[in-house]
Amino acid sequence: MSEFDARPPARAVVPAALAAVLALVPALSSGVGLAVGASGALLVVGGGLRGRRLFVSAGAATLAVGVVLGAATGIDPGYALVGGVGTVVAYDAAEHAVGLGVDVGRHARVTQSVVVHVLSTTALALTAATVALAAYTLGPSTRPVAALLALLFGGVLLAAALRT
Known part of the structure; x- marks a missing residue:
């Protein structure tokens, strides 16, 4: 028996x-955003492979900064939300992988657990992004602060849902 x-x-x-x-995707319109986002993506994946939660968290934060820098170039808000959904799913999937390593080990069969977890996270993130985009699109155009608050509220709801 192996260790x-x-x-x-x-x-x-x-x-x-x-x-x-x-x-x-949203960082493609910004060289700096792409560089920052790519380094965050590497941290998320590297942290996930090595089982380092700190790297996963730092990578997700860096990836989010890359998304924001890309979105700041004036791209369509839908693309920015795609980047946000990708960031949330990347973070949660890497965190789940780290947890699986601790709980069941590297050689366990985890395909079903991973698929269900990632699909659930993706569905939740897409729902939050859809609500945020609807609030942005249908909200009053003379009050961009209201749209920003709606997007912030959607992000807080998503974060709360992922913690439960």
Whole structure:
């Protein structure tokens, strides 16, 4: 019998990598945003593979900054929300992978757990993004602060839902 290997299963990190690449969509319009976002994506994936929550968290924050820098170039808000959804899913999938490594080890069969977890997170993030986009689109155009507050409220709801 071999020793328990608490590193995350590599298969569990694949969705985090795909979501991190998706999060780079809004950063494509900004060289600085792309550089910052790409370094964040590498941190998320590297932290997920090594089982380091600190790297996953720092990478997600850096990826989010890359999304914001890309969105600041004036791209369509829908693209910015795609980046936000990608960032949330990348972070949550990498965190789940780290947790699986601790709980069941590197060599466990985790495909079903990963698929269900990532699909649930994606559905929740897409719902929040849809509500935020609807509030932005249908909200009063003379009051951009109201749209910003609606987007902020949607982000807070998403963060609260992911913590439960």
